């Protein structure tokens with residue numbers, strides 16, 4: 421189910437339902453964008469049509485803020501949970517380890533994505549990390565990064581470049597990577613790497 425809040429579509433789902441939806445995207449083999457919508461992004465989207473387009477083009481928009489959750493509950497009258505980038509990432513990694521999905525970690529300062537991948541492999545045995553790449557590259561290098569990602573054949577990409585840079589990269593390059601799902605996860609790699 422979907423609702424609309426200040427012009428942005430939001431999927432009124434629980435975490436479990438959101439993960440199930442992503443599983444369907446991965447099975448389809450077609451590219452899908454996932455946006456965790458926080459209040460700051462929704463506010464900025466009121467004045468920035470590009471950001472609103474990212475929300476409209478996403479195959480899944482999760483409510484990432486308690487105010488957004490409340491608004492969804494009132495509009496949709498059903499159970500909705502806050503689904504943040506880090507929580508969604510950890511739930512998806514858990515599922516990925518069970519399903520054998522190949523995941524890629526793109527973003528954060530040099531060394532952080534490798535560290536985060538190492539921690540995740542410890543916490544979720546069997547997790548297949550296709551690769552990692554740091555997040556400080558120029559606009560000229562962005563397409564080359566997509567090509568590096570493509571060569572590792574990931575199915576699910578976590579992009580931690582901060583908003584809205586990560587959404588811009590996903591919008592532009594997801595198809596080129598050949599992956600079925602890309603999720604912008606903000607500062608999650610820093611949190612996981614500790």
Ligand code: UDP
Nearest residue numbers: 527528529555556580581582583606607610
């Ligand atoms: N980052 C990056 N490349 C950049 C700018 C930021 O990889 O050009 C990373 C940064 O190291 C951090 C994350 O993106 O890991 C942004 O985290 P933040 O919590 O600021 O994201 P937000 O919650 O604002 O989306």
